Amino acid sequence: MTATPLSSSQGAGRAGDKIFSGAALAAGCIILAVLFGVALFLVVQAIPALTAPAAEIQGGAGFFAYIWPIVIGTLIAAVIALVIATPIAIGVALFISHFAPRGLAAGLGYVVDLLAAIPSVIYGAWGAAFLAREISPAYNWLAENMGWLPIFQGPASATGKTILTAGIVLSVMVLPIITSLSREIFLQTPKLHEEAALALGATRWEMIKMAVLPFARPGIISAIMLGLGRALGETMAVALVLSSGALTASLITSGNQTIAAEIALNFPEASGLKVSTLIAAGLVLFLITLAVNMIARWIISRHKEFSGAN
Amino acid sequence: MSSTLTPVRSKRSALTKGQLPKFAPYVVLAAALIVGAAILGVIGFNAFGWGIVSAILFTIGLVGWSAIAEGSRKAKDKLATCLVVGSFLIALLPLISVIWTVLVNGIPGLIAPGFLTSSMNGVTGVYDNRAVEEGAPVIGGIYHALIGTVQITLVATLISVPVGLLTAIYLVEYGNDGRLARAITFFVDVMTGIPSIVAGLFAAAFFFAVVGPGTKTGAVAAVALSVLMIPVVVRSSEEMLKIVPNELREAAYALGVRKWRTIIKVVIPTAISGIASGVTLAIARVIGETAPILVTAGFATSINNNVFGGWMASLPTFIYTQILNPTSPANPDPSSQRAWGAALVLIILVMILNLGARLIARVFAPKTGR
Numbered sequence: 154m155t156a157t158p159l160s161s162s163q164g165a166g167r168a169g170d171k172i173f174s175g176a177a178l179a180a181g182c183i184i185l186a187v188l189f190g191v192a193l194f195l196v197v198q199a200i201p202a203l204t205a206p207a208a209e210i211q212g213g214a215g216f217f218a219y220i221w222p223i224v225i226g227t228l229i230a231a232v233i234a235l236v237i238a239t240p241i242a243i244g245v246a247l248f249i250s251h252f253a254p255r256g257l258a259a260g261l262g263y264v265v266d267l268l269a270a271i272p273s274v275i276y277g278a279w280g281a282a283f284l285a286r287e288i289s290p291a292y293n294w295l296a297e298n299m300g301w302l303p304i305f306q307g308p309a310s311a312t313g314k315t316i317l318t319a320g321i322v323l324s325v326m327v328l329p330i331i332t333s334l335s336r337e338i339f340l341q342t343p344k345l346h347e348e349a350a351l352a353l354g355a356t357r358w359e360m361i362k363m364a365v366l367p368f369a370r371p372g373i374i375s376a377i378m379l380g381l382g383r384a385l386g387e388t389m390a391v392a393l394v395l396s397s398g399a400l401t402a403s404l405i406t407s408g409n410q411t412i413a414a415e416i417a418l419n420f421p422e423a424s425g426l427k428v429s430t431l432i433a434a435g436l437v438l439f440l441i442t443l444a445v446n447m448i449a450r451w452i453i454s455r456h457k458e459f460s461g462a463n
Numbered sequence: 464m465s466s467t468l469t470p471v472r473s474k475r476s477a478l479t480k481g482q483l484p485k486f487a488p489y490v491v492l493a494a495a496l497i498v499g500a501a502i503l504g505v506i507g508f509n510a511f512g513w514g515i516v517s518a519i520l521f522t523i524g525l526v527g528w529s530a531i532a533e534g535s536r537k538a539k540d541k542l543a544t545c546l547v548v549g550s551f552l553i554a555l556l557p558l559i560s561v562i563w564t565v566l567v568n569g570i571p572g573l574i575a576p577g578f579l580t581s582s583m584n585g586v587t588g589v590y591d592n593r594a595v596e597e598g599a600p601v602i603g604g605i606y607h608a609l610i611g612t613v614q615i616t617l618v619a620t621l622i623s624v625p626v627g628l629l630t631a632i633y634l635v636e637y638g639n640d641g642r643l644a645r646a647i648t649f650f651v652d653v654m655t656g657i658p659s660i661v662a663g664l665f666a667a668a669f670f671f672a673v674v675g676p677g678t679k680t681g682a683v684a685a686v687a688l689s690v691l692m693i694p695v696v697v698r699s700s701e702e703m704l705k706i707v708p709n710e711l712r713e714a715a716y717a718l719g720v721r722k723w724r725t726i727i728k729v730v731i732p733t734a735i736s737g738i739a740s741g742v743t744l745a746i747a748r749v750i751g752e753t754a755p756i757l758v759t760a761g762f763a764t765s766i767n768n769n770v771f772g773g774w775m776a777s778l779p780t781f782i783y784t785q786i787l788n789p790t791s792p793a794n795p796d797p798s799s800q801r802a803w804g805a806a807l808v809l810i811i812l813v814m815i816l817n818l819g820a821r822l823i824a825r826v827f828a829p830k831t832g833r
Contacts, residue, residue, distance in 0.1 A: 166721040173723035174637050180629030181638075181647045184697070187690060188650050191657065194668040244550025252547050261551070268558050270817050272751020273659075274779045275806050278786055279561045282568070282799070325557040332554070356536055358543035379656065386658020388754035389779075393786060413660045413754065420664075420758045424677070435664040439657070446656035450649060 191439065199433035205426055219430065220437055222400035226316065226409040227438070230391060231384035233320025233404070234327050239377055241324075242331035249332075250339035251361060262336065269329035277393030280322035281314065285394060288321070289313030292405040306403040314396040317404040319411075322390040327380035334379065338372035339365055371452050378449030382442045388413035412438040481533055488525060495521035518549055565806050572804020575601050579808075582607035583776075584765035588791030595794040603790070603797075605805045607766040608781035611681060614770050615760065615777055616750050618685035619692055624742055626689075627696025634697070635704040636726055654694040662690040663755030670759075679761045681770035684777070687755035692745045699741025703734040736827030740820040747816035751809060753779035778809045 207215030249261050289311065296307030309315075342365045350360040366373075391414040398408035416431045416438075423431055499517035503509070522545040530538035572578060586603035593599045630647065638644025666687035670678040707730050715725040731738070761774035762784050782802045789798035 166724070169723045170721055173726070174633075177629045177633035177637055180626045181633040181643065183626055184630055184647060184654065184693060185650055187693070188654055190669065191661070191665040191690070194665055194672060195661070197672060198668040241550045241553055244547045245554045248547045248551040252544065253551075264558070265554065267814075267817070268554070270747060270813050271558075271561060272753070272779060272809055272813060274751065274753040274782050275561065275565060275810060277753075278782060278802065278806055279557075279564050281786065283560065283564045328554060356540035358540040359536065361543070382656040382658075386656075386660065388658070388660045389783065392754075393783065413658060416660050416664065417754050417757055420667075421761060428671075428676075432664055432668055435661050439661045442656055442658050442661070443653060446653050449656075450652045454649075 192436075195432055195436040195439060199429055199436045201426060202429035202433040205429075209426055210430055211427065216430065216433060220412075220434055223410045223412050223415050223434065224437065224441075225400055227385055227411040227413070227441075229404070229409060230316055230320050230323055230395075230411050231381055233317060234323035234384040235377060235381055237321060237324035238328045238331060238380060242328050242376075242380075243335055243373065245328070245332045246335035246339055247361065247365075250336050251357070251365065262333070265329050265332050268325065269333070273326065273387060273389040274393070276322050276326055277389040277391075280318060280390060280394035284322065285313035285315075285318050287313075288318060292317070295405055303402045304404045306406070309405045310396070310407045312396065312407070314394060315405050315407060316395055316409040319391045319395040320404075322394050323384045323387055326387060326390060327384050330383055331376045331380040334376035335369065335373055338369040338376070341372075342368045371455070375449040375452040378445055378452070382445045382449065385445065386413055386438060386442050388417045392417045482537075483529055483532055487528065491524040491528065492517075492521055495524055518552070521545070522549070562810070565803065565810055568800075568803035569807025569810075570804075572601075572800040572802075573807050575604075575800070575804065577602065578604040578801070578804055579609070580604060580606055582764065582766050583781075583790070586764070586790060588793070591789075591791035591797040592794050594797045595791075601797040601800055603801060605778065605781055605801070605808060607763060608776040608778045608805065609808070610766055610768065611760070611763070611775040611777040612750060612779075614768075615681045615684045615688065615756065615775065616746060618682060618770055619688035619749060620742070620746060622685060622689040623692040623696050623745065627693045627745075628700050628738065630693075630697045631700035631704055632726060634701050636722070636730070651694045651697045654690070655698070657690065658754075659691055659752050660754035660758065663687040663758040665690060666755065666759050679759060679774055680772055681760050681767070681775040684756045684760035684775065685770065687759045688749040688752060691752060691755065692749045695745040695748060696742055699744065700734075700738045703737030703741065704730060706737075707733045736824055739827065740824035743816055743820035743823060747813050747820065750816065751779055751813055753783050756780050757783065778805050778812075781805050782809070 202210065202216055205216075207213070207218075210216050210219050245265060249258050249265070253261055289309065292309035292313060292315065295305045296309040299305040300307045346364040346368065347360055350364045351357075355363060391411045395409065395411075395414060396407040397410040397414065397418070400410075401408035412434050416435055419427065420431050495517045496513075499513050499520055500508070502516055503513050522542065525545065526538050526542045529541045581602070581604040583603045584607070590599070590602055594601045630651070634644050634647060638647070663684075666683050667679075669686070670680075670683045711729050711733060712725055715729045716722075720728070756777045757780050760777065760780070762780045763774040763776045767773050767775050782805045785798045785802035785805070789795035791798065
């Protein structure tokens, strides 16, 4: 008599187990499906632009002629951001992990995380309203004194809304990413290595150079790659800060454009083939960032000991 | 900083001979500040330039003195310390500057009457011109954008949390580090790096294909935000589920509790504080996203309470459109005042969410006994 309720409750439990594990599995598969769907729907919607006659694409010279200047612009902005952000981010990470007093380190880490919390549109507004205005005298100086360099060729933009300003704003946005990942890795350095270096009479900097940096190098590289992924895809900072135009070598005149900003500025009013063109541009951006991120993740996964970074 | 390197000794002994005295950094700092002020006094004083010049002088002075008194190794160490501390101070500059700019520009907008309770419906350039030319109050507010942000974020959360949490449960409890689990982990990481505008384009392309071209509603934006939110929820929940001690699970199994009951009754309650704080951080991340909403929900000037129909405003797109396309192109000041007011509200929201996440994590910390 007691067997019936027991087995029935077991049956219900077994069904519950099946349903629950099935739901968990389904959720995992949804994620794979979404990523696949991102690629699929972008391709489907982009095909009209890729197959359309060249004259119908914006600019009248085909999709390739349309996309390559803004790909270059995207790379320029991202490279500026990384060149500025990387040394500072590594310095900040070292400061928090090895220089700051122990009690302060956690609080300082939180302060840097606040930089990551500020929405991108506010960085864009700040860059357009404050930074561009403050920095334009420096551009005039650069144009006058360093104008023989192609990248500082004058005349400098009077408003300061240039690709260099956009790159500086981007560098502020990628700084917390590189900092927090590098910090995690610096903290993973084997304590014995550090203490051995110090015991041999190394100064703090020599200890960092001998023990911390060699250990953290792959982690730093992948942190930079992840920062690059963010800088490539960042939209608002560039859309609001940059007064866009044709591709130019000079960083201090208005001109250049990035893929993300191009989409954001034109998509709301676009229709027909223009929508397809912009979605195709988005597909290009997706592929670039996907490649960058996969390389970064691959580097991390090859060095599993950085448990904090993956 | 460098003073900690010097052993504490009241008077100089043979052991401390080739070292800078403890007060050296302070002396150099004072000298650098004075000389910096003098240099800036010649070419025109400003506080920012004073700070930069003094910092450079301090570095040169301290490293130079150290090189003479202590030798090149100690000097290099001092130089590295100066650079590291300097980079931290440089990193603080934009944070302070952004918050200051938003506060200074945002407060007039925020305290304008009706800013939080009225929409932009019917607010045209005529009113803005009148506000500038005759000193009439700036009308129009962010009520519609607040409604839109709350609704879009809520729907995105309702989509992301079940999917993200169940995926994390699969990875920790069922995956066994198998091929599928590893694939999911990898692609979740890759998904973290999807540019926000591509997520928006995906949602737009998906609804264009399924519902019809030009479909722009709050729900499309919510789908776009979920694409950005799910990986964050998965990562944080996974970390939290992983630190639940195995003894708890084994104790439940030993009592004959089914696996799914164990997960629901034992594992998740233990990890709930971390999961909740992770979800809050994920909300904080997507609430400020502009680009995906811009391409999926358009921008409206009136209140729209229907997530599934019609264009919808949100705080970030409100800021963006008010700056880029002022209501009155001739007099953009009222628009920029509204934009900064909205930016202040948005920053306050994000900061509350961030602090809330930390509070949740601390107050409801798991009672694991470990």
